[in-house]
Amino acid sequence: xxxxxxxxxxxxxxxxxxxxxxxxxxxxxxxxxxxxxxxxxxxxxxxxxxxxxxxxxxxxxxxxxxxxxxxxxxxxxxxxxxxxxxxxxxxxxxxxxxxxxxxxxxxxxxxxxxxxxxxxxxxxxxxxxxxxxxxxxxxxxxxxxxxxxxxxxxxxxxxxxxxxxxxxxxxxxxxxxxxxxxxxxxxxxxxxxxxxxxxxxxxxxxxxxxxxxxxxxxxxxxxxxxxxxxxxxxxxxxxxxxxxxxxxxxxxxxxxxxxxxx
Amino acid sequence: xxxxxxxxxxxxxxxxxxxxxxxxxxxxxxxxxxxxxxxxxxxxxxxxxxxxxxxxxxxxxxxxxxxxxxxxxxxxxxxxxxxxxxxxxxxxxxxxxxxxxxxxxxxxxxxxxxxxxxxxxxxxxxxxxxxxxxxxxxxxxxxxxxxxxxxxxxxxxxxxxxxxxxxxxxxxxxxxxxxxxxxxxxxxxxxxxxxxxxxxxxxxxxxxxxxxxxxxxxxxxxxxxxxxxxxxxxxxxxxxxxxxxxxxxxxxxxxxxxxxxxxxxxxxxxxxxxxxxxxxxxxxxxxxxxxxxxxxxxxxxxxxxxxxxxxxxxxxxxxxxxxxxxxxxxxxxx
Numbered sequence: 001x002x003x004x005x006x007x008x009x010x011x012x013x014x015x016x017x018x019x020x021x022x023x024x025x026x027x028x029x030x031x032x033x034x035x036x037x038x039x040x041x042x043x044x045x046x047x048x049x050x051x052x053x054x055x056x057x058x059x060x061x062x063x064x065x066x067x068x069x070x071x072x073x074x075x076x077x078x079x080x081x082x083x084x085x086x087x088x089x090x091x092x093x094x095x096x097x098x099x100x101x102x103x104x105x106x107x108x109x110x111x112x113x114x115x116x117x118x119x120x121x122x123x124x125x126x127x128x129x130x131x132x133x134x135x136x137x138x139x140x141x142x143x144x145x146x147x148x149x150x151x152x153x154x155x156x157x158x159x160x161x162x163x164x165x166x167x168x169x170x171x172x173x174x175x176x177x178x179x180x181x182x183x184x185x186x187x188x189x190x191x192x193x194x195x196x197x198x199x200x201x202x203x204x205x206x207x208x209x210x211x212x213x214x215x216x217x218x219x220x221x222x223x224x225x226x227x228x229x230x231x232x233x234x235x236x237x238x239x240x241x242x243x244x245x246x247x248x249x250x251x252x253x254x255x256x257x258x259x260x261x262x
Numbered sequence: 263x264x265x266x267x268x269x270x271x272x273x274x275x276x277x278x279x280x281x282x283x284x285x286x287x288x289x290x291x292x293x294x295x296x297x298x299x300x301x302x303x304x305x306x307x308x309x310x311x312x313x314x315x316x317x318x319x320x321x322x323x324x325x326x327x328x329x330x331x332x333x334x335x336x337x338x339x340x341x342x343x344x345x346x347x348x349x350x351x352x353x354x355x356x357x358x359x360x361x362x363x364x365x366x367x368x369x370x371x372x373x374x375x376x377x378x379x380x381x382x383x384x385x386x387x388x389x390x391x392x393x394x395x396x397x398x399x400x401x402x403x404x405x406x407x408x409x410x411x412x413x414x415x416x417x418x419x420x421x422x423x424x425x426x427x428x429x430x431x432x433x434x435x436x437x438x439x440x441x442x443x444x445x446x447x448x449x450x451x452x453x454x455x456x457x458x459x460x461x462x463x464x465x466x467x468x469x470x471x472x473x474x475x476x477x478x479x480x481x482x483x484x485x486x487x488x489x490x491x492x493x494x495x496x497x498x499x500x501x502x503x504x505x506x507x508x509x510x511x512x513x514x515x516x517x518x519x520x521x522x523x524x525x526x527x528x529x530x531x532x533x534x535x536x537x538x539x540x541x542x543x544x545x546x547x548x549x550x551x552x553x554x555x556x557x558x559x560x561x562x563x564x565x566x567x568x569x570x571x572x573x574x575x576x577x578x579x580x581x582x583x584x585x586x587x588x589x590x591x592x593x594x595x596x
Binding site for chain 2: 092093094097121122123124125126127128129130131132133134138139140141142155158159160161162163164165166167168169170173178221222223224225226227228229230231236237238239240241242243244245247248249250251252254255258259260261262
């Protein structure tokens with residue numbers, strides 16, 4: 001069995017600070033492996049433990065993004081691939097999915113592709129299903145768990161509005177995963193980090209994946225960001241001192257206005 | 263799909279029906295109202311696409327909220343949403359009728375379907391928009407980015423259709439006073455056997471599984487909640503509202519809630535639509551993780567509590583008395 005896990009290095013948005021003028025202060029923001037991707041990798045390694053599957057990790061980004069691939073190798077991935085070239089820079093989700101699906105075809109064979117549901121610096125949740133679409137394989141998105149049932153069948157627990165679904169799917173499939181709240185993400189020990197230096201990490205350009213460069217980067221992206229601005233500032237509201245009953249009535253009314261209570 | 267942009271017209275909405283209740287999701291009508299407004303700027307018609315079973319019962323509502331054309335795809339084989347089948351249908355319809363823009367609900371369904379369609383049509387797609395408008399004949403899609411720290415306006419200059427998923431419960435639903443009778447276009451498709459099979463669909467008790475960082479509504483508890491009974495009432499209220507429970511560090515350290523419910527420094531950051539705090543004073547180490555919430559309601563017995571500086575609605579009151587009252591009043595509404 002062959003599993004490909006797509007990983008992204010992201011700035012830790014929880015640590016982002018703002019300048020006085022409302023712009024982002026990017027300097028000094030630490031980079032991390034996107035948490036959902038980290039979980040997807042953990043699930044792939046669980047399957048590897050049980051079945052001896054081969055786990056290959058794939059990322060696109062600047063040369064520093066090799067850090068998250070090294071982390072994945074230290075955690076137990078077998079091979080790593082980094083798409084790194086200025087032609088890839090500025091790609092939107094469509095162009096990113098195009099590049100990654102070209103790379104997947106090059107890395108093939110695969111039975112399972114795992115992606116984090118979304119990256120914390122973009123929150124789009126589009127790249128995973130766009131890869132599945134470009135590869136023309138089934139997809140299951142927003143999953144909190146997966147379990148290999150037989151050699152070619154997988155069970156996935158998927159979130160739906162107000163509940164969840166258990167789905168069964170025949171491989172190959174692309175699954176996007178979100179970290180359940182009680183899951184402790186794994187980190188490697190020093191020895192594993194040291195040993196992972198010996199594992200293969202390949203850096204690829206558009207040429208290596210036979211990509212059409214006109215479909216990459218800003219010029220290859222169907223969407224264009226035309227304006228970036230700070231969100232509207234919040235006004236300080238009223239502070240009321242009322243009886244418990246009146247307070248409750250006010251709160252219920254506010255909840256009704258915001259459609260929380262019907 | 264990029265050549266000859268002029269041949270694309272009309273704005274479409276993708277309808278969504280709740281699989282469990284069989285009710286039309288409110289976002290469908292919110293999207294129709296938004297599309298109606300955009301259609302006036304774009305001088306085009308509003309189409310709605312519905313794929314499912316027994317669709318006709320929704321047609322009146324579609325008309326009332328602005329649909330000019332209903333594309334009805336009805337077959338007993340569409341019992342469950344399926345990415346591949348739904349995407350195939352939408353791609354075929356898009357190629358045939360060439361809509362200029364398509365609005366999807368930013369729900370688990372919409373965010374599964376839209377990217378699949380976009381990947382095949384090679385067209386632009388913007389996720390989870392909080393506003394849509396028209397500028398120089400193009401759809402401007404506005405969305406928060408970077409964990410809600412900034413807003414971005416996005417357009418699709420050279421590809422059609424221009425697609426966006428739109429976040430529920432943000433845009434208004436506007437019923438028309440004199441709706442016209444929509445044109446109904448029946449298109450026939452049959453679901454092909456899917457590689458994905460639904461084994462079980464289950465409704466969750468919201469408050470037990472919802473993560474505060476993903477929930478639309480968060481009820482957070484602080485040291486001002488001192489007794490187990492009040493805490494039990496708050497849990498009941500969270501279940502009632504479909505809210506996730508959040509907490510300050512002392513509450514988590516006392517073991518009232520698990521670590522995954524801790525909001526703020528060394529906990530999670532949240533940005534729900536509605537954040538209600540009970541007995542939270544508002545120390546920076548907590549507010550750093552919740553001040554971006556869309557709406558903040560705070561109840562605290564101390565009128566000088568800093569939480570009131572960042573809340574739109576502050577109430578100086580005894581949490582112990584207020585929470586049971588809220589529950590009682592909500593129950594009366596049923």
